[in-house]
Amino acid sequence: MATVPALQKPTAAPASAPAARTRRGRRKYWHLYAAISPFYLLFLGFGLIPVGFSLYVSLHRWDGLGPMEWAGLSQYRYLLGDSDFWGSVGNTVVIWALATFPMVLLAMVTAVMLNSAVRFKNVYRFAYFLPNVTSVVAVAIIFGSVFSTNFGLVNALSQAVGLDQVAWLNTPWGIKVAIATLMTWQWTGYNAIIFLAGLQTIPGELYEAARMDGAGPVQTFFRITLPMMRPVLLFVLVVSTVTGLQSFSEPQVLLQTTANDSTFSGGPGHAGRTMVLYFFQQTFDNNDFGYGAAVAWGIFLVVILFSIVNWRLVQRRGED
Numbered sequence: 423m424a425t426v427p428a429l430q431k432p433t434a435a436p437a438s439a440p441a442a443r444t445r446r447g448r449r450k451y452w453h454l455y456a457a458i459s460p461f462y463l464l465f466l467g468f469g470l471i472p473v474g475f476s477l478y479v480s481l482h483r484w485d486g487l488g489p490m491e492w493a494g495l496s497q498y499r500y501l502l503g504d505s506d507f508w509g510s511v512g513n514t515v516v517i518w519a520l521a522t523f524p525m526v527l528l529a530m531v532t533a534v535m536l537n538s539a540v541r542f543k544n545v546y547r548f549a550y551f552l553p554n555v556t557s558v559v560a561v562a563i564i565f566g567s568v569f570s571t572n573f574g575l576v577n578a579l580s581q582a583v584g585l586d587q588v589a590w591l592n593t594p595w596g597i598k599v600a601i602a603t604l605m606t607w608q609w610t611g612y613n614a615i616i617f618l619a620g621l622q623t624i625p626g627e628l629y630e631a632a633r634m635d636g637a638g639p640v641q642t643f644f645r646i647t648l649p650m651m652r653p654v655l656l657f658v659l660v661v662s663t664v665t666g667l668q669s670f671s672e673p674q675v676l677l678q679t680t681a682n683d684s685t686f687s688g689g690p691g692h693a694g695r696t697m698v699l700y701f702f703q704q705t706f707d708n709n710d711f712g713y714g715a716a717v718a719w720g721i722f723l724v725v726i727l728f729s730i731v732n733w734r735l736v737q738r739r740g741e742d
Contacts, residue, residue, distance in 0.1 A: 480715035490712075497716040506692075507717060510700035511724060513598065513693060517673075518666035518728075520602035521609075526658060528610045533617030534647075547618070550611030562604060562675035566591070569600045569676075591677065594693035601694055604672050609665070613658050620654030621647070659732045667725045670698040697721045 480497060482490040501507055536546055553561070568575045569590035577587045590596035624647065632642045648655075673696055677689035686703035688695025695703070701721060705714030 476715045476718060479712055480719055482712045483710075484712045485709045486711045493712060497713050498719075500713070501716050501720050507697075507700060507720065509692065510688075510695050510697045513688065514667055514669065514696040514724075515728075517598050517601050517605070517669065517694075517696065518663070520598060521605040522659075522662045522666055524602075525606040525610050525613065525662065526655075528606070529613035529658070530617055530651075532610065532614035533621055534643075536614065536618050537621045547615060550614050552611065553608050554612040556608075558608070558671040559675050561608060562672055565600065565604045565607075566676050569596075569603075592690050594691050597673075597677065597689050597694040601669070601673050601676060604676065605666065605669060608672075609662065613662070616658055617651065617654060620651050624650045656733060660729050663728050663732055664725055667728060668698050668721070669696050670702070673699055674702075697724065 479490075481492065481494060483493045483497075484490045532550060536543065536550070567573070569577075571577060571587060571589045571592065574590070576590065581587065588596055590600045628646050628650075629642060632646055637645065673688055673694040674686060677687075677694045686695070686699045686707060688699055697717075698721065701714055701717045704710050704717055708714075
């Protein structure tokens, strides 16, 4: 009786074969990796390493020159009870709210007007975008003159209509309104261009169908434009939150002539001292680099928290 030969299992490929193919692929495309390496090297040198070093510094007491002294989490515990830090957080949030919501509304209206314009579209876009590329220092100096108590344009217009003068740069709410107005003027055009790009992606057939059904401009805006613009609106809100909560140049330059004890004091009563101003004050005025690093990480957590809240609010409205 003939014996059936035993089936032989196919020999498995050597375990080193995938690794060898990977090495050959790397040698084949080394020039491509070399072409993109500058970005990653710069990001490593000026991004990841400084971030990691700031976290290391926040755990030490350091004046920037002498030896570091281990502090552990004591500086973070002090930060949680620091009334000056939380005061700067409150100032920043108020200024951000006063600037962001009017800015988003004005940017949306401006974008709708630009989208419906027939002539000189490029001229309008350049004009609205120009404030964003103008030096913040120069703009802050001009706004300091505009909001001046005795010779400012705002008080001149107020007196022309029978209102009293307001010491904009010497009262807590006046300081916040002045800074918020500057930020609104600076970022409205930039966000209007972003909204305009989103408006131009909406199919025109939707508006034609809405007009045929008898929908007016208001219904068209809330039923078509706003829902279709939700991703763009989310982007604008998140970017505005990140930039608004990190405001520094605007209050620092606008209030430098009214600061008494420090370049980064934020004006009378510290009403314009934002979180980043407080960080600079602790780091460079007090030479406390360790606590300044802890403040910087506190600012990071506040910005992340507000960005998540904005993202969740917009997403929830989209689900509804």
